Amino acid sequence: MKEISFIDTNILVYAYDVSASIKHDIAMNLVDSLWKNQNGILSTQVLCEFFVTVTKKVPKPITFNLARQIIDDYFSSWRIILITQDIIIDAIDVSNNYCLSFWDSLIWSAAKYSGANRIYSEDFQHGFIIDDVEFINPFI
Numbered sequence: 001m002k003e004i005s006f007i008d009t010n011i012l013v014y015a016y017d018v019s020a021s022i023k024h025d026i027a028m029n030l031v032d033s034l035w036k037n038q039n040g041i042l043s044t045q046v047l048c049e050f051f052v053t054v055t056k057k058v059p060k061p062i063t064f065n066l067a068r069q070i071i072d073d074y075f076s077s078w079r080i081i082l083i084t085q086d087i088i089i090d091a092i093d094v095s096n097n098y099c100l101s102f103w104d105s106l107i108w109s110a111a112k113y114s115g116a117n118r119i120y121s122e123d124f125q126h127g128f129i130i131d132d133v134e135f136i137n138p139f140i
Contacts, residue, residue, distance in 0.1 A: 006041045006111035007036055008121030010051040011138065016050075016070065019059040023139055030120060030138050035077065043081040043110040045103075047071050081110045098130060108133060 005128045007030075014020045014027035034040030062070075074080065081087075084113050097106035105125060111119045112133050124135035 002082065004039050004041060004116045006114060006119045007046065007114060008123060010109050010122050011048045011120045012050045014054045014061065016054050017058045026138055041079045041081060041114045041116050042074055044083050045106055045110065049076060050083060051131040060136060081114045085111060087113050094130065
């Protein structure tokens, strides 16, 4: 079975935030590998959060035009999950059942609906599994 990996916003941001030091290197290597192997998935939520973060919140923001180009490249090359009614309703249930924030539950729900086996993120407990989707912290 092919491993399909969903990338959370923080990993994508670190991949482009050169001020993130070692996290930048790890995240960039991970994203590059998923890009080459064509087994990475993102959601529209992740891309929107990425845009805001890399253009306004990191120590060395990138330009709007560069961020736009990066996002356009992901739309051209990666599988992108659109946030739908089913994903939102599922996220609400998971948020309630597992005491996760709604936004984290939305990440999980999009990953589940995409068929991903794992989510790369630093926001969840490493190795935690919900419905066969495992959370992996690549910085551990």
